[in-house]
Amino acid sequence: MSTVDLKRKANLIRQDIISMLVPAKAGHPGGSLSAADIVTTLYFKEMRINPQNPNWADRDRFVLSKGHAAPVLYAALAEKGYFPKDELLGLRQTGRMLQGHPDMKRTPGVDMSSGSLGQGLSVANGMALAGKLDKKDYQVYVLLGDGEVAEGQVWEAAMAAAHYKLDNLTAILDYNGLQIDGPTDSVMSSAPLADKWRAFCWHVIEVDGHDIEALEKAFAEAKQVKGKPTILIAKTVKGKGVSFMENQVGWHGSAPNAEQAEQALKELREEGLSLGE
Amino acid sequence: MANKVATRDAYGKALLILGKENPNVVVLDADLSKSTKTAEFGKNYPERFFNMGIAEGNLLGTAAGLAAAGKVPFASSFAIFATGRAFEQIRNSIAYPKLNVKIAATHAGISVGEDGGSHQAIEDVAIMRALPNMVVLVPADGEETRQMVLAAAEYEGPVYIRMGRLEVPVLFGEDYHFEIGKAKVLKEGTDVAIMANGLMVAAALEAAELLAGEGISVSVVNVSSVKPLDEETILRVAKETRAVVTAEEHNIIGGLGSAIAEILGEKLPTPMVRVGLKDSFGESGRPYELLEKYGLGKEGLVKAVREALAKK
Numbered sequence: 001m002s003t004v005d006l007k008r009k010a011n012l013i014r015q016d017i018i019s020m021l022v023p024a025k026a027g028h029p030g031g032s033l034s035a036a037d038i039v040t041t042l043y044f045k046e047m048r049i050n051p052q053n054p055n056w057a058d059r060d061r062f063v064l065s066k067g068h069a070a071p072v073l074y075a076a077l078a079e080k081g082y083f084p085k086d087e088l089l090g091l092r093q094t095g096r097m098l099q100g101h102p103d104m105k106r107t108p109g110v111d112m113s114s115g116s117l118g119q120g121l122s123v124a125n126g127m128a129l130a131g132k133l134d135k136k137d138y139q140v141y142v143l144l145g146d147g148e149v150a151e152g153q154v155w156e157a158a159m160a161a162a163h164y165k166l167d168n169l170t171a172i173l174d175y176n177g178l179q180i181d182g183p184t185d186s187v188m189s190s191a192p193l194a195d196k197w198r199a200f201c202w203h204v205i206e207v208d209g210h211d212i213e214a215l216e217k218a219f220a221e222a223k224q225v226k227g228k229p230t231i232l233i234a235k236t237v238k239g240k241g242v243s244f245m246e247n248q249v250g251w252h253g254s255a256p257n258a259e260q261a262e263q264a265l266k267e268l269r270e271e272g273l274s275l276g277e
Numbered sequence: 278m279a280n281k282v283a284t285r286d287a288y289g290k291a292l293l294i295l296g297k298e299n300p301n302v303v304v305l306d307a308d309l310s311k312s313t314k315t316a317e318f319g320k321n322y323p324e325r326f327f328n329m330g331i332a333e334g335n336l337l338g339t340a341a342g343l344a345a346a347g348k349v350p351f352a353s354s355f356a357i358f359a360t361g362r363a364f365e366q367i368r369n370s371i372a373y374p375k376l377n378v379k380i381a382a383t384h385a386g387i388s389v390g391e392d393g394g395s396h397q398a399i400e401d402v403a404i405m406r407a408l409p410n411m412v413v414l415v416p417a418d419g420e421e422t423r424q425m426v427l428a429a430a431e432y433e434g435p436v437y438i439r440m441g442r443l444e445v446p447v448l449f450g451e452d453y454h455f456e457i458g459k460a461k462v463l464k465e466g467t468d469v470a471i472m473a474n475g476l477m478v479a480a481a482l483e484a485a486e487l488l489a490g491e492g493i494s495v496s497v498v499n500v501s502s503v504k505p506l507d508e509e510t511i512l513r514v515a516k517e518t519r520a521v522v523t524a525e526e527h528n529i530i531g532g533l534g535s536a537i538a539e540i541l542g543e544k545l546p547t548p549m550v551r552v553g554l555k556d557s558f559g560e561s562g563r564p565y566e567l568l569e570k571y572g573l574g575k576e577g578l579v580k581a582v583r584e585a586l587a588k589k
Contacts, residue, residue: 113374126342156335
């Protein structure tokens with residue numbers, strides 16, 4: 001898919017995120033919108049996957065460690081054809097397939113259940129170790145939040161990924177600077193993030209998490225790195241694409257009402273038109 | 278009962294069988310491989326052995342990822358760290374998605390001995406039993422451990438195996454047949470039943486012998502599969518004896534005694550006495566001295582049987 005097509009797809013995914021959160025009446029728009037360009041680039045450019053065969057043994061894997069951003073994953077999976085788009089409107093509702101946080105047993109295309117923060121990198125390491133054991137060439141991707149890295153397990157896993165030289169693993173850190181209780185720098189300082197990961201012997205790429213071309217280049221670079229895992233520290237804007245949600249901590253975990261959603265969708269549709277949708 | 282084998286030693290040997298027979302079996306440890314006896318597997322199958330360092334949360338999470346990609350991971354550490362430190366990784370990354378991880382923990386119970394209460398897991402069965410999708414197994418001797426480890430590798434889904442540090446009497450030969458979800462009546466009796474697991478099974482057999490000398494007929498049931506529990510056998514034996522003593526090297530809250538009380542309470546109210554730690558931690562000491570001190574020796578069991586009989 002071309003870069004401009006990826007931008008259009010990311011715009012559609014943002015619209016899906018807003019639309020599915022309205023009937024759900026709860027969920028996490030901020031961190032879903034911040035990750036939309038990253039997830040779009042992965043699912044529509046980088047990853048070797050087959051929606052007709054979600055459990056294909058040779059597929060690339062994706063672990064959404066910041067599982068509360070489930071809407072962006074669900075939108076990407078639906079756009080990709082893993083399940084009908086109608087399912088998006090059943091998000092978080094009793095008896096429906098799309099749980100509040102990703103559930104691999106209920107949703108085709110979800111490679112790992114997640115949502116309890118700090119656990120995804122360890123799981124991704126396990127998948128990458130299995131790939132090496134089986135001499136398979138699949139890649140494993142894992143998306144972390146910047147608030148999430150306060151969890152000690154992330155650093156246990158960071159140490160282990162470097163120890164086992166997991167060069168088939170790429171982590172992406174959605175560096176949007178906000179978490180539930182406020183700016184990450186005031187809740188628990190995690191800076192300097194790039195230096196921390198370098199000190200843990202990772203290859204670090206700092207990238208604009210909304211610049212799809214730059215993300216494509218960064219993923220290509222990550223694949224070339226041998227003998228160590230790579231992390232993209234992707235600078236993002238929480239709520240990206242919806243003016244009144246951008247950089248607003250209040251949109252971490254509350255859904256828009258119908259009126260707010262209409263405003264958001266209007267903005268996104270205008271952006272889409274400017275991209276030639 | 279002269280021969281003794283620690284269940285952890287039998288585990289190490291069973292892993293070697295699996296190493297040879299099943300190329301998908303991998304083993305993870307947290308810097309305790311000499312104690313948990315996974316080191317020998319590591320020596321023989323280095324590419325399938327992962328030392329994760331002293332980081333149990335990451336160890337269990339990595340095991341989940343290996344399982345999600347088709348491996349059959351055996352994740353080992355001491356019971357206290359495997360189920361305590363890494364509880365929520367087990368809960369959310371293994372039990373919730375029902376991934377095929379075998380948590381094979383050693384050094385459970387007060388028979389850990391000298392290391393003291395901080396290292397003696399007395400709540401692990403309760404914790405694991407409360408998790409949906411989790412199978413909970415407690416072997417009585419080396420042979421049962423061997424069969425249990427092989428059965429766990431065949432079973433698809435998460436399994437917790439609780440093993441000990443101490444050498445315990447050999448009870449079973451190769452003709453013994455362990456099955457997940459089945460209890461074994463080792464001795465038929467009519468007056469009272471001792472339902473035990475782990476090293477308490479050997480103590481129960483000794484107590485039954487002592488009591489036979491006094492004309493008291495004791496059934497002994499090995500309930501090594503705590504979950505799923507063999508309701509049919511438990512109800513049948515309880516109906517025959519009309520008095521039950523449960524015996525486990527674990528807190529009396531939440532373990533085998535609780536599991537049996539839950540079934541009997543709902544389906545066949547029966548006088549019961551639970552032998553186990555009376556909601557207390559252990560301490561440092563020689564294993565058999567500690568077992569005596571906390572009422573887990575054969576004398577403690579004999580006393581419990583008399584109490585149960587008095588309730589009939």
